[in-house]
Amino acid sequence: MKSWTRRGVALLPAALALGLALPAAAQQKQVLKAADVHVVGYPTVEAVERMGKKLEAATSGRLSIQMFPAMQLGGEKEMIEQAQVGALQFARISVGPVGTIVDELNVFNMPFVFRDVAHMRKVIDGPIGEDLMEKISSNPQTRLIGLAWMDAGARSVYNVKRPVRTVDDLKGLKVRMMGNPIFVDTMNALGGNGIAMGMDQVYNALQTGVVDGAENNPPSYDSFGHFQLAKYYSLTEHLIIPEILVFSRRSWDALSKADQDLIKKVSKEAQLEQRKLWDEREAVSMKKIKDSGIEVITFANKKPFQDAVKPVWDKYGGKYADLVKKIQAVQ
Numbered sequence: 649m650k651s652w653t654r655r656g657v658a659l660l661p662a663a664l665a666l667g668l669a670l671p672a673a674a675q676q677k678q679v680l681k682a683a684d685v686h687v688v689g690y691p692t693v694e695a696v697e698r699m700g701k702k703l704e705a706a707t708s709g710r711l712s713i714q715m716f717p718a719m720q721l722g723g724e725k726e727m728i729e730q731a732q733v734g735a736l737q738f739a740r741i742s743v744g745p746v747g748t749i750v751d752e753l754n755v756f757n758m759p760f761v762f763r764d765v766a767h768m769r770k771v772i773d774g775p776i777g778e779d780l781m782e783k784i785s786s787n788p789q790t791r792l793i794g795l796a797w798m799d800a801g802a803r804s805v806y807n808v809k810r811p812v813r814t815v816d817d818l819k820g821l822k823v824r825m826m827g828n829p830i831f832v833d834t835m836n837a838l839g840g841n842g843i844a845m846g847m848d849q850v851y852n853a854l855q856t857g858v859v860d861g862a863e864n865n866p867p868s869y870d871s872f873g874h875f876q877l878a879k880y881y882s883l884t885e886h887l888i889i890p891e892i893l894v895f896s897r898r899s900w901d902a903l904s905k906a907d908q909d910l911i912k913k914v915s916k917e918a919q920l921e922q923r924k925l926w927d928e929r930e931a932v933s934m935k936k937i938k939d940s941g942i943e944v945i946t947f948a949n950k951k952p953f954q955d956a957v958k959p960v961w962d963k964y965g966g967k968y969a970d971l972v973k974k975i976q977a978v979q
């Protein structure tokens with residue numbers, strides 16, 4: 649009896665680490681850390697916080713999420729690194745930086761790859777989305793588990809200098825892009841000077857003239873305060889890049905199968921819940937942008953912009969040709 653007890657005690661930490669079937673009350677409370685570059689109230693942050701509430705309810709408080717919003721843990725590159733070592737569990741990031749780790753995902757980072765946002769949503773909700781998500785989880789080098797897609801609308805160019813009405817107007821503008829060579833090449837093909845930079849530096853860079861502009865969706869342009877500095881917003885919609893919620897593989901492997909399944913379930917629900925929040929927020933941000941006197945430039949025809957990015961397709965497109973055909977076939 650004694651030796652059984654000793655062995656039982658000795659095995660306890662291992663059992664906990666593996667999440668083996670101990671009575672729920674005996675299992676440790678776990679606070680899962682989540683990070684986002686966005687502030688509280690932003691659709692992605694709100695969706696993950698709601699997930700946390702669901703986890704708490706489903707496990708009687710054993711699992712919960714602590715959100716670190718607003719770049720408290722750095723930019724997305726830093727968030728990925730922290731998730732890889734298990735210092736952070738959930739990282740809500742753009743597919744932009746993920747493409748530098750899992751090349752297949754770069755297909756979503758190609759300019760004008762989707763016809764519109766509705767097309768992107770159909771693709772991420774369907775088998776292509778599932779397949780690409782699996783590519784993250786199945787590749788041991790990522791050290792990440794892919795959980796859910798989220799919406800980030802379409803990205804458009806804004807700048808401090810002048811209204812951009814044509815491709816030519818972009819000439820000579822230094823435009824911040826996310827850290828992925830595809831984006832820098834895209835801006836260069838459009839005639840501007842693409843400058844890769846983490847979001848944590850962009851406001852300052854716009855203020856000091858290190859860059860003349862950047863590109864993003866209306867909620868980000870609004871929420872990061874860039875609209876207060878860059879007064880010209882041209883709805884080029886050159887990139888439609890979904891967001892992604894990933895989990896640290898290291899932390900994942902220490903969870904029980906039941907907890908993994910629960911996290912997968914609430915993440916999938918978050919994918920559609922975030923979309924509703926997104927649509928509402930996009931309308932609010934667009935109104936705020938227009939009401940604050942920003943010159944919003946629309947395009948009846950984006951073909952000149954689409955034609956200009958042909959060099960990017962020539963350089964990278966070949967690798968993704970089959971996948972692109974499948975994406976285009978999604979109606």
Ligand code: GTR
Pocket residue numbers: 685724740741742744800826846847864865868891
């Ligand atoms: C936002 C996106 C962030 C980040 C940011 C950026 O739209 O939600 O995840 O990618 O853009 O430009 O760095």
